[in-house]
Amino acid sequence: MATYCAGVLISELRKRRGLTQEKLAEGLCDRRTISYIENGSISPSKYLFEQLMQRLGVDPKRFSSYIASKDELYFDEMRRKIAKLFRESKTNEILDLLKSMEMNKALKNNKYVLQYILKTRAWIVAGEVWTGIMLPIPSCRCFWNRRSA
Numbered sequence: 001m002a003t004y005c006a007g008v009l010i011s012e013l014r015k016r017r018g019l020t021q022e023k024l025a026e027g028l029c030d031r032r033t034i035s036y037i038e039n040g041s042i043s044p045s046k047y048l049f050e051q052l053m054q055r056l057g058v059d060p061k062r063f064s065s066y067i068a069s070k071d072e073l074y075f076d077e078m079r080r081k082i083a084k085l086f087r088e089s090k091t092n093e094i095l096d097l098l099k100s101m102e103m104n105k106a107l108k109n110n111k112y113v114l115q116y117i118l119k120t121r122a123w124i125v126a127g128e129v130w131t132g133i134m135l136p137i138p139s140c141r142c143f144w145n146r147r148s149a
Contacts, residue, residue: 005040010024010044
């Protein structure tokens with residue numbers, strides 16, 4: 001299943017249709033808002049996204065569940081890299097990636113990202129304490145879906 005950045009999708013569709021940012025924004029929002037969305041500075045609200053998709057001649061339901069912000073795509077890519085590094089037992093590289101995630105201003109206040117970072121560090125510490133025990137690769141989905149027993 002593909003994931004799309006809303007800004008990239010809107011930009012590509014707008015250019016294919018030969019519309020300017022001003023024309024696309026007309027009656028919906030400011031041209032600067034379209035520019036900010038296209039360059040990933042902001043994500044459109046669900047309502048604005050649906051209105052823009054309709055104006056671009058696309059059924060918004062076709063993409064609504066596959067849209068992510070640049071920050072979400074970045075986080076997802078970092079999780080994949082970290083999972084790969086866990087399989088390769090490259091702890092120092094994982095710690096470097098976690099540090100870069102902490103320094104990312106866009107992710108700094110995201111509680112799910114912070115929880116992922118702390119959990120991943122805990123797995124590293126547990127792996128160092130109990131060497132030789134196969135530990136599962138951490139996934140951010142577990143703290144969104146976990147129910148307490």
